[in-house]
Amino acid sequence: METPLQPIAVVTSDAHLAHDGLTEIMGGRPIPCFERPERITAIESALSAAGAVRFAHPTEHGMGPITALHDSQLLDLLEHAWTDAVATGDTDGDRPLIPDTFLVGPYAAGGYAGTGTARPARLGAHCLDTATPIVAGTYAAALAAVDVALTAADLVTAGAPAAYALCRPPGHHASREMYGGYCFFNNAAIVAEQLVRDGASRVAILDLDYHHGNGTQQLFWERGEVLYVSLHADPARAFPYFSGHADEMGAGPGAGATRNFPLPAGTNVDDYATALADACELVSGFGADAPLVVSLGFDTYAGDPIGDFAIETGDYVRIGGLVRGLGRQVIVIQEGGYALDAIGANAVAFLQGLTGRH
Ligand SMILES: [Zn+2]
Numbered sequence: 366m367e368t369p370l371q372p373i374a375v376v377t378s379d380a381h382l383a384h385d386g387l388t389e390i391m392g393g394r395p396i397p398c399f400e401r402p403e404r405i406t407a408i409e410s411a412l413s414a415a416g417a418v419r420f421a422h423p424t425e426h427g428m429g430p431i432t433a434l435h436d437s438q439l440l441d442l443l444e445h446a447w448t449d450a451v452a453t454g455d456t457d458g459d460r461p462l463i464p465d466t467f468l469v470g471p472y473a474a475g476g477y478a479g480t481g482t483a484r485p486a487r488l489g490a491h492c493l494d495t496a497t498p499i500v501a502g503t504y505a506a507a508l509a510a511v512d513v514a515l516t517a518a519d520l521v522t523a524g525a526p527a528a529y530a531l532c533r534p535p536g537h538h539a540s541r542e543m544y545g546g547y548c549f550f551n552n553a554a555i556v557a558e559q560l561v562r563d564g565a566s567r568v569a570i571l572d573l574d575y576h577h578g579n580g581t582q583q584l585f586w587e588r589g590e591v592l593y594v595s596l597h598a599d600p601a602r603a604f605p606y607f608s609g610h611a612d613e614m615g616a617g618p619g620a621g622a623t624r625n626f627p628l629p630a631g632t633n634v635d636d637y638a639t640a641l642a643d644a645c646e647l648v649s650g651f652g653a654d655a656p657l658v659v660s661l662g663f664d665t666y667a668g669d670p671i672g673d674f675a676i677e678t679g680d681y682v683r684i685g686g687l688v689r690g691l692g693r694q695v696i697v698i699q700e701g702g703y704a705l706d707a708i709g710a711n712a713v714a715f716l717q718g719l720t721g722r723h
Contacts, residue, residue: 383502
């Protein structure tokens with residue numbers, strides 16, 4: 366019997382529609398972006414059809430929550446790189462900004478001062494990859510995604526058992542000073558940091574995206590009051606390649622507060638549920654005194670074009686149910702998921718599990 370979808374607030378904004386990067390470079394080829402506006406509109410349509418969903422608009426939270434975590438150079442570039450490129454003719458307006466020169470280590474003689482070069486040419490000092498184009502609407506969309514996440518957090522801290530932030534662009538690959546992996550500001554990390562700033566002594570983040578959230582890991586690497594637990598494709602084969610191994614566990618005051626579960630290709634829901642049960646035990650044992658933050662990606666889906674797991678649509682009911690089993694208030698932050706024909710049904714299934722009676 367189908368599990369009924371219980372009422373849940375879903376925070377969404379149309380600002381993301383203007384962030385349409387058109388082209389990314391993957392495997393040496395320019396291809397249409399996987400991270401496109403239709404991802405969110407497909408989820409909105411499916412949730413509307415499923416009913417029991419109350420859509421809410423975000424409220425503005427200002428720059429404070431963003432500057433609390435992100436470097437001022439990164440903010441400056443994201444705000445001004447596009448308009449600078451238009452002003453100097455470096456883009457004709459149709460072509461996205463994708464860096465072609467990356468700062469790898471301190472190769473610049475005398476060190477990288479950070480401001481002597483035009484902003485569009487400097488993007489490679491703050492960018493992880495060639496998959497994250499900047500266009501006219503990118504900065505506004507990234508700001509709105511943060512407000513979407515923080516508004517969902519507001520609803521939960523005001524008493525809702527759960528809220529779902531339909532963030533786009535996603536966030537978990539964005540670190541303090543670096544964007545990339547389709548991400549600009551780290552929506553989930555900003556929510557966790559805001560919970561700490563509002564008085565929580567311990568906050569847990571559970572990352573269920575197919576990819577390792579290198580940005581979230583970096584931001585809380587030395588922070589013992591924020592637990593980061595991630596299930597993801599083994600970085601030995603999958604983006605972001607350079608982080609997400611099981612032996613990365615944090616440092617200093619944060620030693621032990623980062624935990625990674627790298628998973629093999631072909632991971633099915635039984636394998637996934639076993640790892641998730643272990644992850645949930647860590648979350649339970651951490652003793653957070655704030656709602657749980659979940660970074661949710663549907664690129665774990667069997668039909669996802671950039672994933673290699675074997676999780677089917679109906680399986681997300683079980684996965685949502687395992688999160689519900691923690692018995693905590695939950696702030697769900699949308700991360701990845703690129704199978705446009707299934708992402709809506711996958712979201713409905715997850716929420717059925719998260720909100721349903723078991
Ligand atoms: Zn992902």
